[in-house]
Amino acid sequence: MATIQLYHYVHCPFCVRVRMALGHLKVPYESIVLAYDEEEIPLEMCQKKMLPILKWEDGSAQNESLEIIEKLDKKNLLQMELLKDEKKVKEVEDLLDRFASPIHNLCMPYWIWTPEFDESSRTYFRNKKEKKRGPLKDLIQRKSEFFKELEPIINDLLAELDPYYKSPYLTIFDIMIASHLWGMYIFPEYQFKKGVHAYLQDIKNQCAFDYHRDYFSESNVVNP
Numbered sequence: 001m002a003t004i005q006l007y008h009y010v011h012c013p014f015c016v017r018v019r020m021a022l023g024h025l026k027v028p029y030e031s032i033v034l035a036y037d038e039e040e041i042p043l044e045m046c047q048k049k050m051l052p053i054l055k056w057e058d059g060s061a062q063n064e065s066l067e068i069i070e071k072l073d074k075k076n077l078l079q080m081e082l083l084k085d086e087k088k089v090k091e092v093e094d095l096l097d098r099f100a101s102p103i104h105n106l107c108m109p110y111w112i113w114t115p116e117f118d119e120s121s122r123t124y125f126r127n128k129k130e131k132k133r134g135p136l137k138d139l140i141q142r143k144s145e146f147f148k149e150l151e152p153i154i155n156d157l158l159a160e161l162d163p164y165y166k167s168p169y170l171t172i173f174d175i176m177i178a179s180h181l182w183g184m185y186i187f188p189e190y191q192f193k194k195g196v197h198a199y200l201q202d203i204k205n206q207c208a209f210d211y212h213r214d215y216f217s218e219s220n221v222v223n224p
């Protein structure tokens, strides 16, 4: 029986980080997908509407994906000390920032039609995201522009794979990168380059990761 609970959104890359880490570390957990417009539960647990939240065995609740993973990774299997190297962290964060804009512009219009959303949460998400990006349907019209933006960043990533990100072993950086790219698998016309697809699938396997598990599984206990 799982004793910890993960409150998450299926589409959220920061939540995916924690799901991947739980899988890699083989920690069973109860999966609780919150509706995007549910404000009360996260506010009560962590005083802000932000997921992921991990509820520990002692009933305490924590957010911030990397801090959660640090606490979970007791044997340091993910080389968490890398996060203390400011230069390396900045490089990875810069890469994720470059990925974020085209990936989110492409994925958001599709995320809202996955079973994670209902009418009410879809409207909440749409209103929030359209303030910054404009109508989500217009983003779909601009897809070739975003594909073009994505290509050189994918090539830059590919050049750093050895076979993991600047490393012969899977580290926390790979989990950060894979979770940010994962959303592109739902984009109907997009195909990752072979090397990036192989990298992502390897991480998926090592993390026993199943993106849409919660839509199809009868149990909310994940037992990696």
Ligand SMILES: N[C@@H](CCC(=O)N[C@@H](CS)C(=O)NCC(=O)O)C(=O)O
Pocket: 009, 012, 013, 014, 049, 050, 051, 052, 063, 064, 065, 066
């Ligand atoms: N620094 C946080 C970021 C988490 C975050 O930004 N979560 C987003 C979902 S992707 C969120 O909860 N947003 C709430 C909202 O926008 O209403 C972490 O690493 O856990």
